[in-house]
Amino acid sequence: MTARTEQEKRFSREELGRSLLEKGCMTPAWAPAFEAVPRSAFLPDLMWPHDMETSRSAPVDRSTDPEAWQAYADSDQPIVTQWDDGTHQGTEPGTSFSSSSSMPSVVFSMLKDLDVREGHRVLEIGTGTGWNSALLAHRLGASNVVSVEVDGAVAQAGREALKRFGLPVEVVHGDGYLGFADRAPYDRIIATCGLRSIPRAWLNQMTPCGVILTPWGTYYGPSEATARLVVAEDGRSASGLFTRPVAFMRMRSQRRGWPQHSEYVPAGAMDAADVSTTTVGEDEFSSTEGFRLAGFVIGLCVDNIVHLADRKENGKRAVWFYGLSDKSWACVVFRDDRKESRVYQSGPRRLWDEVETAYRWWEGNDRPGYERFGLTVDDAGERAWLDSPDNPAALAL
Known part of the structure; x- marks a missing residue:
């Protein structure tokens, strides 16, 4: 076409x-x-x-x-x-x-979630073309918006476009993971790149009851959703629900390459692995592209894991799971002609057991959608939860 x-x-x-x-x-x-x-x-x-x-x-x-x-x-x-x-x-x-x-x-769905008001000061993480900054500046005034961009050429192009259009937002060439303390505090922080962990620096640069809006996901797979976190009055924590599935380029400092298969599964490892079976179906694991709700939930429940699905050949597909904190691995071989699938596992963790436990927990709770899950960030780290911070998703394990 x-x-x-x-x-x-x-x-x-x-x-x-x-x-x-x-x-x-x-x-x-x-x-x-x-x-x-x-x-x-x-x-x-x-x-x-x-x-x-x-x-x-x-x-x-x-x-x-x-x-x-x-x-x-x-x-x-x-x-x-x-x-x-x-x-x-x-x-x-x-x-x-x-x-x-x-x-x-x-863009406008996220701006709606951001809920800016007159006089608000906004920090944007990821300038890109500058269009999002310009929309914010038109509504709030250019002096109330600052944008941080990690790529020097992109930052320069965005800065020039904003000046040319008559909305001279300050564009900073730097690592958005650090925020921008020079202009803090901010009433709102919005990220236009995907994060796998939210930095403490952002909380430190926020006003009490301010809002952080960022695409967030886990290393388990690509599924991510926007987390809308409200900062506590003491500024020590932020918490809130996910609002919508999204797909953003990952923050460069949080990119992670695929594990080297041979480092996890050397020659002969399959023969020495523990073998079991599972009745969990293939559908939830057949793709590692786009937003998949089961993958999003499993990532919330199981720490330090990534998975990769092989192409299906002759009615058979292998799905691999790799531990990111050690060399634990698992493999499930799904076959069209069998209701049960064979599972191979090795290492200090039993990764498939953890994944299946999380999946069964999700099923047992009537497959709740992303909008029922939330995230809390504080000095102890990040915790995902279902419906309430008092109901952590980690209980699935």
């Missing part, structure tokens, strides 16, 4: 605004910012719209096809703006996207 043909299926900017309001992604309070601050003013001439259904990106260049470029800019579609931490060259997509402009429906 050509870009021009795809363009015909897309909303105009006015239609997009109406759709965001009708779906409840955007509140009326944010409509003036949407109208006044177009995403197109913050996008590069060469960009790569990302198709959520096919997981493919294709280049669109404003200089060669301005109509298609504008249509994508006004669409509810994520747009990749940098590949491979800036080392990528050329027009074709790179290996891994490292900066983007999020879907407007996600």
